[in-house]
Amino acid sequence: MELTLRTVHDSDLPVFFRQMNDPEAVRMAAFTPKDPAxxxxxxxxxxxxxxxxxVHRTILVDGDVVGSTAVYGEPGEREVTYWIDRAYWGRGIAKAALAALVAEVPERPLYxxxxxxxxxxxxxxxxxxFRVTAHARGFANARGEEIDEVVLVLEG
Structure with missing residues (x-):
């Protein structure tokens, strides 16, 4: 398996849209747009x-678009995010992609x-x-209710 990150191309967006409309993935992610569709x-x-x-990156595995990852937000409060197509879950792709992203973005802390x-x-x-530093509650659009969440930080 060859995993690479690259800049997001316009042609990736329809793939991301399809991925973000998988009901099981949406439920698991929980904190999604109000209407992913x-x-x-x-x-x-x-x-x-x-x-x-x-910093937005497309995740490629053997040349196929399998997800996206990003670092966003204000300096000192920047957060990471990622989304992997459910067909690729359980293969270590999320870990490899996130590790590549945090290696590319030396800024710390990241949340x-x-x-x-x-x-x-x-x-x-x-x-x-990343290490858990706090517990919080937030409204999860995908579940239509407030749920428990964990806040994690990656220090220098």
């Missing part, structure tokens, strides 16, 4: 995101958040050096 909102989000100073019941995402983050 709203293509106009999706396009507006990506237009803003790609115009920002955030992450995950639904407290998303053990797989928490494991990925912890394998990349």
């Amino acid at each position: 709203d293509r106009d909102a999706f396009d507006a989000h990506w237009k803003r995101a790609l115009a920002s100073d955030a 992450a958040r995950a639904a407290a019941d998303n053990a797989a995402s928490r494991r990925v983050l912890e394998k990349c050096g």
